[in-house]
Amino acid sequence: MFSRFISIVPCGSGRSLQPATRAGRWRLPLGVFLCLMPLPLVAHPAEATGTLQLSPSLSSPQPVGTLIRWTASGGPADATFYRFSARVLGGSYRVIRDFGPGESIDWTSAEWDGPVEMEVARLDRSSGEVSTASVAFTFSSRVLDGRPAASATEHPLVWLYSAPPCQPGESMAVEFGTSMRTAQVTPFRACGDGASMNFYLAGLRPTTAYSARTMVTSTRDLLRYGPALSFNTGAVPADLTQHRVIRPQARTSDQTVVLEAPIFPNRPTAVDLEGNLLWYYPGAISLLTRPGREGTFWGLIQSPGDQTMQKIREFDLTGMTRRETNAAWVNVQLKAMGRREICGFHHEVRELPDGKILALAGVEQILTDVQGPGPVNVLGDMIIVFDENLQVLWVWDGFDHFDPSKPAILNEKCSQGSCPPLYLAPEGNDWTHANAVQLTPDGNLLISVRHLDWVVKIDYQNGTGSGNILWRLGQGGDFQLAGDNRSQWFSHQHDSQIGLNGTTLSLYDNGNTRRQGDSSATSRGQVLEIDEASRTARLVVNADLGVYSFALGSAQPLRNGGYHFNAGWQLPGNSARSIETDASGRVGYTLESSVPQYRTFRLRNLYTED
Numbered sequence: 001m002f003s004r005f006i007s008i009v010p011c012g013s014g015r016s017l018q019p020a021t022r023a024g025r026w027r028l029p030l031g032v033f034l035c036l037m038p039l040p041l042v043a044h045p046a047e048a049t050g051t052l053q054l055s056p057s058l059s060s061p062q063p064v065g066t067l068i069r070w071t072a073s074g075g076p077a078d079a080t081f082y083r084f085s086a087r088v089l090g091g092s093y094r095v096i097r098d099f100g101p102g103e104s105i106d107w108t109s110a111e112w113d114g115p116v117e118m119e120v121a122r123l124d125r126s127s128g129e130v131s132t133a134s135v136a137f138t139f140s141s142r143v144l145d146g147r148p149a150a151s152a153t154e155h156p157l158v159w160l161y162s163a164p165p166c167q168p169g170e171s172m173a174v175e176f177g178t179s180m181r182t183a184q185v186t187p188f189r190a191c192g193d194g195a196s197m198n199f200y201l202a203g204l205r206p207t208t209a210y211s212a213r214t215m216v217t218s219t220r221d222l223l224r225y226g227p228a229l230s231f232n233t234g235a236v237p238a239d240l241t242q243h244r245v246i247r248p249q250a251r252t253s254d255q256t257v258v259l260e261a262p263i264f265p266n267r268p269t270a271v272d273l274e275g276n277l278l279w280y281y282p283g284a285i286s287l288l289t290r291p292g293r294e295g296t297f298w299g300l301i302q303s304p305g306d307q308t309m310q311k312i313r314e315f316d317l318t319g320m321t322r323r324e325t326n327a328a329w330v331n332v333q334l335k336a337m338g339r340r341e342i343c344g345f346h347h348e349v350r351e352l353p354d355g356k357i358l359a360l361a362g363v364e365q366i367l368t369d370v371q372g373p374g375p376v377n378v379l380g381d382m383i384i385v386f387d388e389n390l391q392v393l394w395v396w397d398g399f400d401h402f403d404p405s406k407p408a409i410l411n412e413k414c415s416q417g418s419c420p421p422l423y424l425a426p427e428g429n430d431w432t433h434a435n436a437v438q439l440t441p442d443g444n445l446l447i448s449v450r451h452l453d454w455v456v457k458i459d460y461q462n463g464t465g466s467g468n469i470l471w472r473l474g475q476g477g478d479f480q481l482a483g484d485n486r487s488q489w490f491s492h493q494h495d496s497q498i499g500l501n502g503t504t505l506s507l508y509d510n511g512n513t514r515r516q517g518d519s520s521a522t523s524r525g526q527v528l529e530i531d532e533a534s535r536t537a538r539l540v541v542n543a544d545l546g547v548y549s550f551a552l553g554s555a556q557p558l559r560n561g562g563y564h565f566n567a568g569w570q571l572p573g574n575s576a577r578s579i580e581t582d583a584s585g586r587v588g589y590t591l592e593s594s595v596p597q598y599r600t601f602r603l604r605n606l607y608t609e610d
Contacts, residue, residue, distance in 0.1 A: 052131040054120045061138035064113040064198055065151065065160045067320065071104040072120045072133070081123040081329070089115040089136060095389040098325040099123055099332075100308050106320065110160065112195050113141040141196040148226060150201075150212060155318045156234030157279050159201040163214045163226060168192035174199045175225075176212035185215065187294050187607050200295055202317040203257065203270070203278045203606045206236045236277060240267065243275030246577070246590040253560045255602040255610065258578050261288035261299075262595045263552070268297070270606060275591060279606055282319040287598050290350040295607045296322060300345045300359075302420060307331060310344030310421060312359050312390075314351075317606065325390040327361070333392040340365070340397055342382055344420040347435040354462070356393065357386040358445075360434055362420035365399055371407045377428035378404060379414050383437055383445065385463065396445070396458060396467045398432050407431065408451035409513055410492075436495045441502045444470065448496040453489070453513055455496040455505070473505070473530065473537060475513075482538040487514065490526055494553035494568070495599065503529055504540075508553035508565055515548065523549045525565035525581060527557075543585030547577060554599035559610065562588070566600040576600070 051074035058068055072082055084105045085093040097105055099121070109116050119134040142149040142162035151160040161174045170191040177183035186199045201212060210233065214226035241262055257278060259270045268288040270279040281288070285299040292298050295317045303309040307327035314323040331341040342361035349359040361382045366375050380402070385394040412430040414422060422428050433451040440446050443462040448455050454474040459465040471478045475489040491513035498505045509524040527541035545567055552568020558580065567577040576597035580589040593600075603610060 052120070052122050052133040054118060054133045054135045056118070056135060056137055060136075061140040063142050063151075064139040064162065064196065065108055065110045065142070065153070066139070067106050067108045067154075068137070069104055069106050070118050070120070070135070072122060073103070081125060083121040083123075085119045085121075087117050087119075088112065089117050093117075093119060094323075095325075095391075096323060097321060098390055099329040100311075100326045108320065109139045110200065110316070110318075110320075111198050112193075113139050113198070114195055142198075143196045148214065148229060150229040150231045152231070152234070153200075153318050155282055156236055157202065157204045157206065157277075158317045159204070159210075159212075159231055159233075161199045161201055161212050161214075161229070163197045163199075165194050165196060166191035166216050167218070170216050170218040172197050172217075173215045174201060174212050175215050176201050176210055178205075178208060178210055180211075184605055188215075188217070191216075200317045202295060204233045205276060205278065206233055208233050236280065239265070240277060240280055241269050242594040243271055244592045244594075245273075245275055246592050247588060249273045249580075249589045253558060253562075253580075253602075254604050255558055255560075255564075257603040257605060258591060259288075259291055259601040259603055259606075260578075260593060261598040261600070262576075262593070263287070263598050264574065264595050268299070270603075271591075273589065273591070279317065281315070283315070285313065285315075287347070289348055289599070291601060291603060291606075291609050292351050293609065298349045298351065298357075300347075300349055302344055302346065304421070307342070307344065307421075310342075312345050312349045312357075323357075323390055325386075330361075330384065330392060334395065337392065337395065339395050340382070340399065342384075343379075343423055346420045348437050350437075352385075352439050355388045356463070357388070357390060358437055358439070359384050359386070360437055363397060363399060364422060364424045364428060365404075366424055367404055370404050371429045371431070377422065377425035378431050379419060379422070379428045379433075380404075381432050381434040381447075381449075383434075383447065383458070385460075394460070394463050396460075398434070398449075401458075401467065401469050402432060402449075402452070404431070406452065408433070409453055410451070410516070412451055436497070438497050440498050441500055446496060446498055446505075448493055448507065450492050450494070450510075453491045453493070455490075455493065455507065471532065471535065473528075479530065479535050479537045482536065488539055488542060490524070493526075495555045495566075497555065497557075499557060503531070504557075505530055506541075506555040506557055506563060508549075508555045508567075510549055510551065510553055512550060515550075521548065522546060523553070523567055525555060525563055525579070525585065527563065527585075541581070541583075541585040543581045543587065545577075545579055545587065549576075552576070552596055552598050554601070556602060556610075558602060559604075564600070564602045566597055568598060568600075569596040578602075 056068045081099040083099045084096045087093045121132045148163045171188040173188040174186045175183045211228045213228040268281040286302045288299040290298045301311040310327040347360045363380045363382045380398040383396040414428045414430040436448040438446045445458040445460040454472045457470040459468045490509035492510040494508040496507040506527045509526045514521040525543040529538045547567045549567040554566040556564040561583045565579045576593040578591045578600045
């Protein structure tokens, strides 16, 4: 997918380490595979006579950031799962892609130069035998004679800036722009290990000239700059989403990037407030769910096929996969824990502040005479919390906590292609249809349950909780709405999020249930103040957004005191609108997209989560 980097300044040879391989093997008792827990990430088996080998597509050393294809070979090809992991030589392994099909992966070290080690583990699913092999590889510095380098990647809107090392106690960032008066700045990184400093530069316009320079801070010097380098971005594909500004930006805001998660086609993009393209994802993904940390993103894949094709993925600005797992391997872990299996992932995957990963998944159950006569396939929801290597830590299953005799309010159905993949029947009752999960400031979980018209708080306690439902917000729930006006309650909502104060909750009110009784009803952006002790709620913003979006949507408080709402799928038509309101809910800036958008986000840049 990517070619080698092209450097403005020639790369130095850097430190050299010749490739070396190591292989090992052990056998699991036949039939144990379905109860097999993930392999250790640090401890490895002793040398053995296995035939597994791991080969890089280019010989070592290569300049830092050069994408390498790592391919496993030897041994049986059928019924085999592979796991790929990497580490700085001598450190701990980090899983890149967990056990699943596929004998190769594209990966590079983009932040540090020096020796690394790539490992592959192969699982023979028929015999239970697990083998490992590893390769040591050196990524050399791009800095030559102390001079920084700016290097193009295959992505036309992402460049790699490489700088000489700085001193312990200092921090470095890169400032870049068409002029320094309009510059962006990457996140600062601590200095001190003697290696070169490497930064992806992103948020760039196509076919535009830019310059970049380092910024170094220390306790003695407030700020010093490195020499400026010039570079030019490339052209982009012609089939990306088109935009139209309906209302221009009227208020000053530093969140000038709109990150979009389109569903037709599934190619995430980022634009400025005038609709000019700044970035796009070069691969294929079903949904971008959230921006991550320092130029990373989270998303999921729903693809025809078995559970190995249902994935969650973290990727970087160039599109390279950083972490990935699939439902088949997650089911191995769930089965070993005595939990129900999942059919696939949907709607949500995000990183928590403590480094754990949270995802939503679908669960099928055949219920008899509960949501219809005879056996009925019912689709519920599961919340899964993973550690940083995507190993299952904590599970919440909606079938254990909601009453299945309470069906979806509008009796929605699922068929193949409209929901997470179904395996028990060609159709199912789309019972709960959760679409967002958030860690609350008090360490619990908030889940938006669209088809029950509820936002629900779950006892999580940062991983030690019971999973019990603490309260349900919405029509027929545990809270009384001030004014007792039922028409003010949200319905079929998206993207409920509670603020740091623990009392202010924002969401996108699609309004599907209201629409049943009023064909002219429009969607709303809502902000509620909730009092958990008294179980009361008060609407502080109830913005009529002037359009109806029957599906999709998002909500976000802005740093300037206003709010951002995404009308994800307007009817009539197939367009979307990113809408800004002021603190009172008055509609202002509006950007229309030519395709439906699952979520949109207002960001300061492509490195931050807001």
